[in-house]
Amino acid sequence: MILEAVILHIRAGESAAFEAVFKQAVPIISSMKGFIQIELQKCMEVADQYLLLVQWETLEDHTQGFRGSPEYQEWRKLLHHFYEPFPVVEHYERIL
């Protein structure tokens, strides 16, 4: 099991719209092979900043399965225009 972690910076003034669209987009990702869980967390100190946490069974379920799928094109179209700058995506393995 691995954790995808991404800090998202949303264009100023678009956070409410982003949250609404994100909720609509969840079924796209949650139907993918290897998907386990998703969390969207809103930063208390920095306006328009979020932490996205997605658990996948394997790294490849995210980097190849999801990113190589038609569903990812739909996810991109719905969400990527909210991000400024485009985020760095990292993957983590739990130590404890």
Place this chain on the structure above:
Amino acid sequence: MILEAVILHIRAGESAAFEAVFKQAVPIISSMKGFIQIELQKCMEVADQYLLLVQWETLEDHTQGFRGSPEYQEWRKLLHHFYEPFPVVEHYERIL
């Protein structure tokens, strides 16, 4: 419930020592009022980078309760010398 999230950069070559000391230090934080859960996650792409996630009942349980406690001084002494640079600590509220 709030999430403390911190990206930790460990001095080169000290990650194994950091992990060992971190495991010893967990009971210090897990005994504090308002503590719910802790995760230490190791980055797969960036050497010596970790993601620390701590769930607290309230923001103040972390920022005032823990940081104002004698236990925090012990936590600092054990762990802070591993960090370079000193990390930015942020707090998040779950949206979904």
